[in-house]
Amino acid sequence: xxxxxxxxxxxxxxxxxxxxxxxxxxxxxxxxxxxxxxxxxxxxxxxxxxxxxxxxxxxxxxxxxxxxxxxxxxxxxxxxxxxxxxxxxxxxxxxxxxxxxxxxxxxxxxxxxxxxxxxxxxxxxxxxxxxxxxxxxxxxxxxxxxxxxxxxxxxxxxxxxxxxxxxxxxxxxxxxxxxxxxxxxxxxxxxxxxxxxxxxxxxxxxxxxxxxxxxxxxxxxxxxxxxxxxxxxxxxxxxxxxxxxxxxxxxxxxxxxxxxxxxxxxxxxxxxxxxxxxxxxxxxxxxxxxxxxxxxxxxxxxxxxxxxxxxxxxxxxxxxxxxxxxxxxxxxxxxxxxxxxxxxxxxxxxxxxxxxxx
Ligand SMILES: Nc1ncnc2c1ncn2[C@@H]1O[C@H](COP(=O)(O)OP(=O)(O)OP(=O)(O)O)[C@@H](O)[C@H]1O
Ligand SMILES: [Mg+2]
Numbered sequence: 196x197x198x199x200x201x202x203x204x205x206x207x208x209x210x211x212x213x214x215x216x217x218x219x220x221x222x223x224x225x226x227x228x229x230x231x232x233x234x235x236x237x238x239x240x241x242x243x244x245x246x247x248x249x250x251x252x253x254x255x256x257x258x259x260x261x262x263x264x265x266x267x268x269x270x271x272x273x274x275x276x277x278x279x280x281x282x283x284x285x286x287x288x289x290x291x292x293x294x295x296x297x298x299x300x301x302x303x304x305x306x307x308x309x310x311x312x313x314x315x316x317x318x319x320x321x322x323x324x325x326x327x328x329x330x331x332x333x334x335x336x337x338x339x340x341x342x343x344x345x346x347x348x349x350x351x352x353x354x355x356x357x358x359x360x361x362x363x364x365x366x367x368x369x370x371x372x373x374x375x376x377x378x379x380x381x382x383x384x385x386x387x388x389x390x391x392x393x394x395x396x397x398x399x400x401x402x403x404x405x406x407x408x409x410x411x412x413x414x415x416x417x418x419x420x421x422x423x424x425x426x427x428x429x430x431x432x433x434x435x436x437x438x439x440x441x442x443x444x445x446x447x448x449x450x451x452x453x454x455x456x457x458x459x460x461x462x463x464x465x466x467x468x469x470x471x472x473x474x475x476x477x478x479x480x481x482x483x484x485x486x487x488x489x490x491x492x493x494x495x496x497x498x499x500x501x502x503x504x505x506x507x508x509x510x511x512x513x514x515x516x517x518x519x520x521x522x523x524x525x526x527x528x529x530x531x532x533x534x535x536x537x538x539x540x541x542x543x544x545x546x547x548x549x550x551x552x553x
Contacts, residue, residue: 473534
């Protein structure tokens with residue numbers, strides 16, 4: 196038995212015949228924060244609702260700490276869900292919102308008060324207990340929803356895009372709070388988002404979904420540095436992909452550039468994913484990939500330089516303190532090992548197997 200939640204072969208077809216999940220297999224480890232990441236409509240909420248017991252799968256099983264909970268109701272599963280739009284009860288105060296579920300569970304008034312005081316303090320809302328939802332900011336409302344879920348002391352906390360209604364500063368602030376709370380209380384959290392930066396910043400593990408399937412599972416670094424497909428590479432941040440050739444020694448040829456050798460790479464065509472920070476730029480010389488600067492943008496600590504080359508237009512990210520490159524300047528591009536990975540054509544269609552990391 197593995198601690199945590201095992202999702203085994205779960206398939207879900209809606210009443211209109213639409214199949215939203217196709218045989219999903221994933222382990223959600225205990226005391227960790229796992230993120231479901233994927234574009235709109237890929238089935239994240241559907242999977243979360245199945246875990247919560249709000250929907251039933253057509254096939255497959257949900258095993259929670261070794262116990263099959265597939266046919267158990269939502270109440271019997273001992274988990275809390277914070278929805279995409281966190282709907283607080285508008286006519287209940289912060290405290291009463293937080294106590295609501297506890298009352299439903301039949302806790303004594305004294306225990307309700309103790310748990311809610313604790314949860315409200317945990318999310319930093321101490322002093323606002325008597326406020327009504329309309330007297331709170333968006334962030335405070337979001338924290339109230341979180342306190343309401345935490346007060347239930349669930350075995351798993353399910354968060355469906357909990358920051359979607361907040362501005363970017365608040366999103367960052369609250370996601371840091373959620374992560375800190377999760378680590379301090381060692382909570383098991385399943386967190387849904389379509390924002391890769393959010394997923395990277397809060398997660399122990401990220402599960403990437405595409406069209407009702409899991410396409411990769413790994414740490415934020417794994418997914419960024421070793422994406423299994425162009426879709427994942429692009430979804431995890433800026434990336435350009437190029438056709439390249441592997442020679443008999445395992446060297447990867449990308450235009451005039453050569454990287455490697457990499458044992459295990461077989462001779463033939465591959466696609467290479469390159470992050471903007473993997474490029475090095477230098478004044479034009481006979482070495483490297485020749486190009487001409489099209490434009491550059493200062494972004495604070497780093498700058499982006501767009502270079503026209505025979506491989507197409509390439510976006511290069513460089514530290515701002517270095518040389519400034521002005522439009523029209525002839526340059527040469529080189530590749531560093533960090534931020535380059537090879538996609539092998541044979542694995543495009545099927546899931547996970549680690550990729551070669553350059
Ligand atoms: N009740 C339903 N009946 C039929 N199809 C549905 C139903 N609910 C969701 N779907 C479809 O199932 C697919 C997955 O929906 P889901 O809500 O799980 O996506 P999501 O990944 O959470 O997307 P988002 O990021 O936009 O919230 C979508 O194509 C959606 O249109
Ligand atoms: Mg959703």
